Amino acid sequence: MAKAIVMPAAALILASFALLNSMSAFVGTQPALRASRSQVAMEVEWHGGLNRNVVEVFFTAPAQGERTRMVVTPDTTIDQILKDGRKLLGFDQEWIPDSDFTLYNGEDENTPLKGTIGDCGLVDFGYEVHMYFTPK
Template identity: 85%
Template sequence: MASSSMPAALVLLAVAMTLLNCLSPAFVGTQPALRSTSRVAMEVEWLGGLNRDVVEVFFTAPAQGERTRMVVTPDTTIDQILKDGRKALGFDQEWIPDSDFTLYNEDFPDTPLKGTIGECGLVDFGYEVHMYFTPK
């Protein structure tokens, strides 16, 4: 008798578990909890452009597949970024002058960067410079 009621009990348990899963909220929480946002996050809105005194930029050597991050100010010169980036990626050989490299903004690959990074369209987030070996 116990052996014949065992499959029926398992079926009943499976049906109960299925109903319980359908009626309970998802494991990620209820909808109101997902919509709550902290007050700080609601007050901060990025409108683009440059609003910070210190910005993180990506320094990339696309031909070698090398990339690093560096922190700059809008007054940082392109020459200093090139020097620091070469050192960070291990391309700072003494016998290759900095003048043999050119930096470009990722979004404007036809215009070499000159002057300060602030004059070259620096923005708060997602700014990337690409270094290319261009021997003279």
């Protein structure tokens, strides 16, 4: 009697394993997930520079390990970016003036940023400013 129960149970386990193994994942079949190069149309290839009116930049305080994102336009002033960035990161204490902080381009920390962000080499993608506490 025990052999009679074991055989149908083993057959049921093998059948369910085969069924599960042949099913696609819940996200769809693999061919639908992969698009060949001919199916994807590339309209514009980006070669750097500024072509957009609104750009997302990273605002980073490297010494504290803090980072946030902000959306700016090319005519946004460096002073406004500093004020907004300090607030977003929680460094906006009233007793520390904005003049005690300096912003630099994340790729070139030799020259402080001044004027508008558009005049400081803003590009469409991957622009980062670094904020440092430099008390006067």
